[in-house]
Amino acid sequence: MSETYRNMTNSKKMDKNKRTPQKTINIAYKILESCELCPRMCKVNRLNEEKGFCGIGAKAVVSSAGPHYGEESVLVGKGGSGTIFFAGCNLGCIFCQNYDISQLRHGNEVEIDDLVNMMLQLQRRGCININFVTPTHVVPHIIESVHIARKKDLKIPTVYNCGGYESIESLRLLEGTIDIYMPDAKYLNSDSSKKYSFAQDYPEVMKSALIEMHRQVGDLEIEEGVATRGLLVRHLVMPDNVAGSIDIIDFLANKISKNTFVNVMEQYRPTFKARNFPEINRPITYQEFHTVYEYAKELGLRLAD
Numbered sequence: 001m002s003e004t005y006r007n008m009t010n011s012k013k014m015d016k017n018k019r020t021p022q023k024t025i026n027i028a029y030k031i032l033e034s035c036e037l038c039p040r041m042c043k044v045n046r047l048n049e050e051k052g053f054c055g056i057g058a059k060a061v062v063s064s065a066g067p068h069y070g071e072e073s074v075l076v077g078k079g080g081s082g083t084i085f086f087a088g089c090n091l092g093c094i095f096c097q098n099y100d101i102s103q104l105r106h107g108n109e110v111e112i113d114d115l116v117n118m119m120l121q122l123q124r125r126g127c128i129n130i131n132f133v134t135p136t137h138v139v140p141h142i143i144e145s146v147h148i149a150r151k152k153d154l155k156i157p158t159v160y161n162c163g164g165y166e167s168i169e170s171l172r173l174l175e176g177t178i179d180i181y182m183p184d185a186k187y188l189n190s191d192s193s194k195k196y197s198f199a200q201d202y203p204e205v206m207k208s209a210l211i212e213m214h215r216q217v218g219d220l221e222i223e224e225g226v227a228t229r230g231l232l233v234r235h236l237v238m239p240d241n242v243a244g245s246i247d248i249i250d251f252l253a254n255k256i257s258k259n260t261f262v263n264v265m266e267q268y269r270p271t272f273k274a275r276n277f278p279e280i281n282r283p284i285t286y287q288e289f290h291t292v293y294e295y296a297k298e299l300g301l302r303l304a305d
């Protein structure tokens with residue numbers, strides 16, 4: 001992490017009263033010159049179309065935008081979650097179910113005005129939030145477009161729907177832009193995070209990121225069945241306990257909050273390259289899911305339907 005960047009984003013040193021939205025936007029884009037937006041710290045100049053691990057240059061690439069009804073019920077309500085799927089990803093999970101978007105990067109480059117219009121259109125269609133899917137590598141674009149959209153009357157909450165491999169500095173830049181953080185907590189086993197997502201430091205990075213997210217927005221607040229602000233954590237149970245699921249539940253209950261809202265997910269399928277890894281080349285069993293779900297319940301966490 002460069003000293004300049006650290007100084008720019010260190011919230012303790014930064015006088016928030018002086019950090020105008022435009023200043024935050026400028027800082028965020030400046031980072032793209034030697035990209036350290038995420039813990040990969042590729043240091044490529046994305047403004048010159050150099051590409052790092054995520055494979056995305058200066059402009060955001062959007063695969064699709066529309067109401068989505070498959071998210072957690074608190075994010076769907078009556079009008080659906082207004083998803084904007086970004087192409088590219090800073091993780092390379094070998095079992096990714098959206099690999100055509102995240103790793104093959106199917107989509108179209110968009111301008112900031114396009115993003116603003118997508119958000120306003122989703123709000124007009126009755127969506128109850130704007131759900132940025134795989135947003136980590138396009139943080140500047142999100143901050144800028146949300147800022148403009150809010151001036152144009154965007155009222156619904158924003159959701160940062162990410163893989164959990166986030167830098168604290170980027171999260172600090174997002175403070176005030178994001179209402180609901182929805183990170184994955186994928187692994188607390190560094191051998192697995194290295195083997196399946198090429199990120200050996202994922203466990204430590206993810207833990208710090210979730211603590212920062214919770215500091216910003218707190219536990220999930222739900223009004224009339226709909227999430228309005230806070231932290232919603234997803235955990236995908238994997239075969240053979242390669243994720244370290246019980247440790248993740250312990251971490252959430254003991255280091256984040258007993259009131260953490262968590263979706264323990266059972267839909268693991270061996271897609272994409274998972275067939276090359278025999279230990280995870282199968283769906284999970286009912287018992288594998290049940291053990292984690294019941295443990296989370298026992299610790300008093302709030303569980304998604």
Ligand code: SF4
Pocket residue numbers: 035036037038039040041042043044051052053054055056089090136137
């Ligand atoms: S956002 Fe992309 S280019 Fe930047 S550090 Fe992360 S993976 Fe590398």
